[in-house]
Amino acid sequence: MPVFKTPFNGYSVKFSPFYESRLAVATAQNFGILGNGRVHVLDLSPAAPALTELVAFDTADGVYDLAWSESHDSLLIAAVADGSVKIYDTALPPTANPIRSLHEHTREVHSADYNPTRRDSFITSSWDDTVKLWTVDRPTSVRTFKEHAYCVYNATWNPRHSDVFCSASGDCTLRIWDVREMGSTMIIPAHEFEILACDWNKYDDCLIASASVDKSIKIWDVRNYRVPIAVLNGHGYAVRKVKFSPHRRNLLASCSYDMTVCLWDFMVEDALVGRYDHHTEFAVGVDMSVLVEGLLASTGWDELVYVWQQGMDPRAV
Amino acid sequence: MATQSPPSPSSTAGNPPTLAAETSQQATGVQQDGPPEAAEQPISSPSVFVNSEPMREEQVQNAVKFLSHPKVRGSPVIYRRSFLEKKGLTKEEIDEAFRRVPDPPPSAQATSANQDGQVKSSSSNIQSQAPTQALQPQPAGAAPTAVSPASTMMMSRFHWYHAVLAVGLLAASGAGTAVFIKKSLIPRLKSWIRKVVLEEEDDSENKSIAKPSLAEEAAAAAKAAAAAASDVAKASQELLNSKNEERRYFSELMNLLDVQLQEMKSMSNSIRKLEGPSNNSGRTSLVNQEDHRDSVTGVKQPYANGKADFDMQSVRSSSPPAPGEPSVAPHPKSYMEASTFVVPLFLRNSYSCNWKFICIMAMVQRGEKPPNIRDINDLPPNPNQQLPNPRLAPKAKPWEVGQAQIASGQVIQSQVSAEGLNFKVQDNGLNHQSDDDSSVPWWQRKNVKITEVGEDEIKAGPYGVRTNEPPVQRTWVPPQPPPVVMPEAAEAIRRPKPSGPTEQSTSHQLASQASEVADELQRITKISEVGGIEEIKGNGSVQNSSEIQEEQETHA
Numbered sequence: 001m002p003v004f005k006t007p008f009n010g011y012s013v014k015f016s017p018f019y020e021s022r023l024a025v026a027t028a029q030n031f032g033i034l035g036n037g038r039v040h041v042l043d044l045s046p047a048a049p050a051l052t053e054l055v056a057f058d059t060a061d062g063v064y065d066l067a068w069s070e071s072h073d074s075l076l077i078a079a080v081a082d083g084s085v086k087i088y089d090t091a092l093p094p095t096a097n098p099i100r101s102l103h104e105h106t107r108e109v110h111s112a113d114y115n116p117t118r119r120d121s122f123i124t125s126s127w128d129d130t131v132k133l134w135t136v137d138r139p140t141s142v143r144t145f146k147e148h149a150y151c152v153y154n155a156t157w158n159p160r161h162s163d164v165f166c167s168a169s170g171d172c173t174l175r176i177w178d179v180r181e182m183g184s185t186m187i188i189p190a191h192e193f194e195i196l197a198c199d200w201n202k203y204d205d206c207l208i209a210s211a212s213v214d215k216s217i218k219i220w221d222v223r224n225y226r227v228p229i230a231v232l233n234g235h236g237y238a239v240r241k242v243k244f245s246p247h248r249r250n251l252l253a254s255c256s257y258d259m260t261v262c263l264w265d266f267m268v269e270d271a272l273v274g275r276y277d278h279h280t281e282f283a284v285g286v287d288m289s290v291l292v293e294g295l296l297a298s299t300g301w302d303e304l305v306y307v308w309q310q311g312m313d314p315r316a317v
Numbered sequence: 318m319a320t321q322s323p324p325s326p327s328s329t330a331g332n333p334p335t336l337a338a339e340t341s342q343q344a345t346g347v348q349q350d351g352p353p354e355a356a357e358q359p360i361s362s363p364s365v366f367v368n369s370e371p372m373r374e375e376q377v378q379n380a381v382k383f384l385s386h387p388k389v390r391g392s393p394v395i396y397r398r399s400f401l402e403k404k405g406l407t408k409e410e411i412d413e414a415f416r417r418v419p420d421p422p423p424s425a426q427a428t429s430a431n432q433d434g435q436v437k438s439s440s441s442n443i444q445s446q447a448p449t450q451a452l453q454p455q456p457a458g459a460a461p462t463a464v465s466p467a468s469t470m471m472m473s474r475f476h477w478y479h480a481v482l483a484v485g486l487l488a489a490s491g492a493g494t495a496v497f498i499k500k501s502l503i504p505r506l507k508s509w510i511r512k513v514v515l516e517e518e519d520d521s522e523n524k525s526i527a528k529p530s531l532a533e534e535a536a537a538a539a540k541a542a543a544a545a546a547s548d549v550a551k552a553s554q555e556l557l558n559s560k561n562e563e564r565r566y567f568s569e570l571m572n573l574l575d576v577q578l579q580e581m582k583s584m585s586n587s588i589r590k591l592e593g594p595s596n597n598s599g600r601t602s603l604v605n606q607e608d609h610r611d612s613v614t615g616v617k618q619p620y621a622n623g624k625a626d627f628d629m630q631s632v633r634s635s636s637p638p639a640p641g642e643p644s645v646a647p648h649p650k651s652y653m654e655a656s657t658f659v660v661p662l663f664l665r666n667s668y669s670c671n672w673k674f675i676c677i678m679a680m681v682q683r684g685e686k687p688p689n690i691r692d693i694n695d696l697p698p699n700p701n702q703q704l705p706n707p708r709l710a711p712k713a714k715p716w717e718v719g720q721a722q723i724a725s726g727q728v729i730q731s732q733v734s735a736e737g738l739n740f741k742v743q744d745n746g747l748n749h750q751s752d753d754d755s756s757v758p759w760w761q762r763k764n765v766k767i768t769e770v771g772e773d774e775i776k777a778g779p780y781g782v783r784t785n786e787p788p789v790q791r792t793w794v795p796p797q798p799p800p801v802v803m804p805e806a807a808e809a810i811r812r813p814k815p816s817g818p819t820e821q822s823t824s825h826q827l828a829s830q831a832s833e834v835a836d837e838l839q840r841i842t843k844i845s846e847v848g849g850i851e852e853i854k855g856n857g858s859v860q861n862s863s864e865i866q867e868e869q870e871t872h873a
Binding site for chain 2: 017021029030033034035036047048049059060071072074080086089091116119159160161173183202206223246291292295301
């Protein structure tokens with residue numbers, strides 16, 4: 001299984017929705033506390049298991065998250081720690097990049113997500129308690145959603161309803177928003193502690209997974225949001241990211257500060273179905289490929305990016 | 318620290334209008350973009366993402382009690398809202414609770430009444446524009462407006478007053494210590510200098526043989542001065558330390574006294590109960606007191622040493638010391654007022670055992686910049702750079718096959734134009750696409766291993782698709798025709814075709830056609846309803862499209 005060593009600490013990894021073999025990695029120097037950042041675009045070579053770098057873009061501040069455009073195969077959105085959102089054209093050389101730098105957030109931008117149904121807009125969430133809606137062709141944000149009382153760590157689009165998205169915040173609540181509405185349409189007090197990530201189920205548009213500092217992942221049904229339908233325990237430390245599988249209804253992947261990437265089946269009593277402990281530092285980014293079933297990628301503060309097939313050992317040669 | 322508390326009393330009056338003012342323009346902008354794409358909106362209504370529960374009166378009353386608490390009154394509105402949200406109240410319940418409770422803090426309670434009066438008077442002002450009555454409401458309106466800013470001024474003056482007091486106290490204490498030092502230092506210095514001078518004189522008298530040159534004397538004086546300076550420094554430090562120690566003593570004493578008070582009380586209680594030998598217990602209590610005092614002195618030493626370590630760990634002190642232990646998000650974000658390099662609170666919670674991480678955190682807390690940071694200009698070299706043309710059409714997601722949610726009309730065929738591809742990135746991607754046909758890449762070899770046991774029960778979309786195309790290959794799938802949102806409209810569109818060239822359009826036949834259409838309509842709507850009820854709409858719409866195609870064929 002291929003490994004790629006990044007010069008900085010990894011923060012996020014995302015597969016391209018257009019090319020099976022392509023992925024992008026967001027990294028930040030000095031663990032993202034203070035320093036430069038870099039975006040790597042990597043390619044999986046088909047013959048031998050190897051990851052090669054196609055292009056890399058340097059940023060003045062750390063990059064916390066990435067989102068591939070769903071409309072343009074070469075566009076990449078980067079969420080940067082200095083509050084700016086940068087758009088890169090991976091077909092152009094680094095000297096011609098970035099093609100846009102949108103600076104409206106007043107604090108670090110922690111996540112970016114591209115609309116998979118409308119394919120024309122994306123949302124970014126920031127530590128300034130807001131979520132902003134953008135389109136690639138506009139120089140300013142379309143809307144700002146300001147209701148959370150603390151940093152918004154993650155915001156993700158609903159995979160079926162093109163106007164609905166969910167945000168996870170350090171104020172311990174999940175909020176569901178509709179861009180056509182003025183404010184949030186639902187508030188779920190999901191955990192007693194900060195919620196670091198959220199993701200929608202791709203096959204049941206009413207299910208949300210939330211990952212929290214309390215080491216648990218909870219699955220919520222918005223139709224009955226008072227009680228979670230599943231609580232997934234098993235991580236030893238805060239869960240940093242959670243992703244539902246694009247191919248299987250019940251499968252989700254998560255990565256945590258306990259340095260492991262775990263696979264869960266939330267409909268089963270013993271939910272933990274896979275555990276990968278290949279990282280030697282906080283595992284901070286995980287992604288499941290939309291184009292290739294079972295293909296997983298993860299990155300962490302140990303400056304390594306792994307891509308492996310579910311069921312295989314990521315460290316196998 | 319900036320808070321979101323609006324000046325007006327009730328949040329319903331305050332927040333929504335400001336939000337509306339902010340976002341109304343943007344909302345209209347979005348809505349203008351909306352209608353062209355409304356045709357591709359999902360079938361099911363998004364109402365499932367809204368709270369449809371009625372307001373719970375009990376929760377609202379609890380919230381009212383919470384909001385009426387004097388301590389809560391003093392906190393910013395956004396934290397009150399956040400607390401209630403965490404307790405599981407819906408927006409409507411929270412707004413209702415805010416409506417029921419007079420919102421402003423107790424010190425300016427009068428302003429709520431005044432502002433209500435102001436609202437009434439201003440509304441009456443607008444209504445009664447007659448000059449005879451205009452005079453009366455205007456002063457009434459003016460007075461509350463004058464009172465309300467005055468009250469806010471009072472509130473701010475309240476804070477200033479406090480600040481002034483604090484500064485004054487500090488200055489006084491500083492002056493006092495300065496005076497004290499002068500009083501104690503100067504006599505010390507003088508006495509010391511006298512000593513030195515006397516010694517020198519003695520030396521010079523005694524050592525008549527020795528020739529005390531000027532240089533030697535100067536050197537000696539310099540040494541003495543240096544020694545004096547160090548003594549002064551030591552003395553001042555000792556004074557300060559003693560002050561600190563005295564303070565600590567005092568606080569420890571206070572604690573001790575409290576502890577002993579409680580002990581004495583319990584002792585007296587037990588004495589009364591026992592009615593036994595009281596003298597012994599009294600002596601033991603005295604002995605205990607002495608033990609406590611000794612323990613205080615013993616405790617003092619490690620406390621002083623521990624302080625140095627505490628500063629190092631202050632980075633993580635606001636959050637739990639153990640990695641990943643749950644931590645409540647502290648309010649307010651005090652780190653924002655800290656050093657110029659703001660260490661994000663989220664990262665403070667991410668405590669890593671990595672020594673490098675700890676070093677960098679400490680460095681940043683001290684305000685130093687880690688050495689390996691470069692100055693990078695990451696601004697766009699050409700801010701008006703044209704967006705590239707999409708080279709590939711968007712692929713349908715595995716969970717939406719059959720629904721064809723491709724919104725944009727840019728269904729561009731994969732035109733490989735040579736001029737745009739001088740960068741090898743594109744070549745690699747496209748080559749891989751073609752390679753898939755010939756050799757199976759290593760990352761797809763294991764696909765066969767994943768079995769679909771038990772998946773039949775779960776109505777998952779892609780497994781229907783799998784049968785159509787080979788499981789391994791993922792070539793570009795032509796988009797499915799858009800789902801039929803309004804079957805009646807679809808039928809209405811299709812109706813003219815068969816009634817044109819193929820059949821004569823007599824009224825009788827039209828009627829029969831209409832009835833046929835109505836029957837088909839019922840069937841189609843039934844199918845779409847059934848399809849909609851199922852969780853996975855992919856199957857339903859696949860059936861829909863196939864059914865409709867069948868209908869088309871039968872109809873035509």
